[in-house]
Amino acid sequence: MPAQPPKALKPRKTPSQPRSRVTVDAIFEATIQVLLSQGMVGLTSTGVAERAGVSVGTMYQYFPNKQSLVYALNERFLTTLAERVEATCAQMHGRPVAEAAEALIDTYWAAKTERPELTRALYRSVAELETDALLHAFATRVDKATTDMFCRASDFSSPDASEVNVLLTTVIYGSVRNVFERGLGPEEILGLKSELKAMCRAYLATVGK
């Protein structure tokens, strides 16, 4: 997915040696911690380095600037998310569309809900970055997987699977984000999720059969 991170945001070296790997992981974890406790505003390079137990200098060895840190963090999570979605899609090949859609909802929902606070923080962090390229790369990659899944659904023969795909993903991704924006309670969330599935089902029943 890296897909050309705006040059300045590329990590400096890809850690291969075990020591480096540990360092980088510590930095990532520290970034998350600071992000959670202080938000983007409180995310200072010194603060992260301190929390990670390394010196600023060391940190700059791996990340050329502060943004690259957050960028890499988002990249990491988006990559994981993409992989999970792809896995789901692979698994759902040849199944009915409705089921496929529901599975997509479940997977995406779960991924975003596991660490809700982190999800919130990342959603916010994106606003301050030049992440258009990153998000676009993610969208493209995932769209391919989902479109594919819908195309090959057992009961689906829409001439334009892509259109259906755009609708479903927009609605799903958007709804999830809105849930975080509104700060709904756990029960409401569950209800919402099942209604969303119902909605998708209802829609698919009227389309491309």
Added chain:
Amino acid sequence: MPAQPPKALKPRKTPSQPRSRVTVDAIFEATIQVLLSQGMVGLTSTGVAERAGVSVGTMYQYFPNKQSLVYALNERFLTTLAERVEATCAQMHGRPVAEAAEALIDTYWAAKTERPELTRALYRSVAELETDALLHAFATRVDKATTDMFCRASDFSSPDASEVNVLLTTVIYGSVRNVFERGLGPEEILGLKSELKAMCRAYLATVGK
């Protein structure tokens, strides 16, 4: 909607004299301009003041700090948005749910799409503010209007209009936001919008009749 802006964000004085009014408006407009051209990162107090053609000091007479400026801006737009939604809801009283939902989509969509770049900028600006209270106040206000509209729909007798309302609004608001996130083209957007309507129709057809 003001709903207790976190004290530090409250404007300092409400301009009463005509000279003040002009000044404040200039500041607002300048804020928008800067937000559009430089984003939240480039939004400096000096920058805004300069663009507004006033001195920093003047700006600080009306806004106790930079954030309050953006806060006020969001408040303004959300208030307008709420009013438009309320107007639509009032107009749709007693009409079929499907029509009501479509009208809501049209209104919300239009409001957000008129100045797309500004919408993007505001979406982003929110991430750096303590706007939870503001957003919550907006949600509450608008939810009341929409729930009411759905309750009184001619063909609607759902025991739980509120649940339907949450679903529809989440889906609609979320989808719109996602459209901006993805940077879809105008055509795709139009297609998406009509599909979204179809989806809502399909869903409502299966519910509460």
Added chain:
Amino acid sequence: MPAQPPKALKPRKTPSQPRSRVTVDAIFEATIQVLLSQGMVGLTSTGVAERAGVSVGTMYQYFPNKQSLVYALNERFLTTLAERVEATCAQMHGRPVAEAAEALIDTYWAAKTERPELTRALYRSVAELETDALLHAFATRVDKATTDMFCRASDFSSPDASEVNVLLTTVIYGSVRNVFERGLGPEEILGLKSELKAMCRAYLATVGK
């Protein structure tokens, strides 16, 4: 005593008309209030004007700058103090030195202790002003009165009354100030005062008889 207030500190107009008098008094009172509640740091021209119920503009009509305000305030108090000391001195003409010294202590002490917080505030305010001239003028004026008193004491024939005067006044004024610096309690203060008198008596008994 004005004795050439450093040009920039001279009040702009001496209020003669009754309206002006009221305004100036209100400003003085406001200055004291602000000084007491916020200290020198919190003493802003806007703050004082507001508290005085006049506009900044009006205030600047009477005081050309912030310092002149504090300067005038100190001048006022020093003048009153000088008058009280002079009165005491006049009254003590021809009395024994010891009694004269004690009377001086009582007068000075009383004057500084009546509004202790204000005294503290003024002591501090002086530090930030170009008040050397003012203080010098005060010292000269008062020294004249006290020296005179000591010279004419019934039992005093020191060849150098001036030297005695310097010692006594230095000790008295200094001690009073130190009392405020240390923040002694009321009882300690009383004890201290009577001991100070005893000390002066003891000293005078060994001198110039």
Added chain:
Amino acid sequence: MPAQPPKALKPRKTPSQPRSRVTVDAIFEATIQVLLSQGMVGLTSTGVAERAGVSVGTMYQYFPNKQSLVYALNERFLTTLAERVEATCAQMHGRPVAEAAEALIDTYWAAKTERPELTRALYRSVAELETDALLHAFATRVDKATTDMFCRASDFSSPDASEVNVLLTTVIYGSVRNVFERGLGPEEILGLKSELKAMCRAYLATVGK
């Protein structure tokens, strides 16, 4: 003596590395220089840093704000002063009170007179700080030493040495300060000092024998 500097005034890091030590000393010296030449008003962070030959940033690594700088400076001088007084007191154990008092006068006087301009500047600087705690700690520490000295004087058996101590120290410290306030000339100062001693002697001769 640190005695809990009001948290905001505590130095940020205590320099351990030699480079740091040099830096901090340079900053201190620069602070003194600026204080002497421009007074508290002219003491700006940039000014001090410039004079110290370091960047503002460096200065802020050691002192969280401007005040802490002056605070630390006062602390330094008060500590030295306390040490000198203590040394004198230790040395005067078992000697006659009068001698002890004179020694105290000499020591305190010398300490304050060595760099008169600096003394003046520090006296003034205190007015703008939250130094009550600092001064109180100093007073307590020094009072202990002097009281002790008086208690153990060979010819002293006052039931309340503490009261005598308060009087003497108040008179001495206060007089010294007053000398600076009045701007007396060197000759007057010498005369004053010897008279002050005479006064103390006279007083002690009437007490607690």
Added chain:
DNA sequence: AATGAATGAGTCTTCATTCAT
């Protein structure tokens, strides 16, 4: 390679003072 002291450009913010109304 790691460290962390030093840098200084860049921001926010205040407040004495002016001046058009």
Added chain:
DNA sequence: TATGAATGAAGACTCATTCAT
């Protein structure tokens, strides 16, 4: 003469980034 909106110089402070050790 009074008002208070506007001014803008001045100053405090932060923090990403560098580089000597």
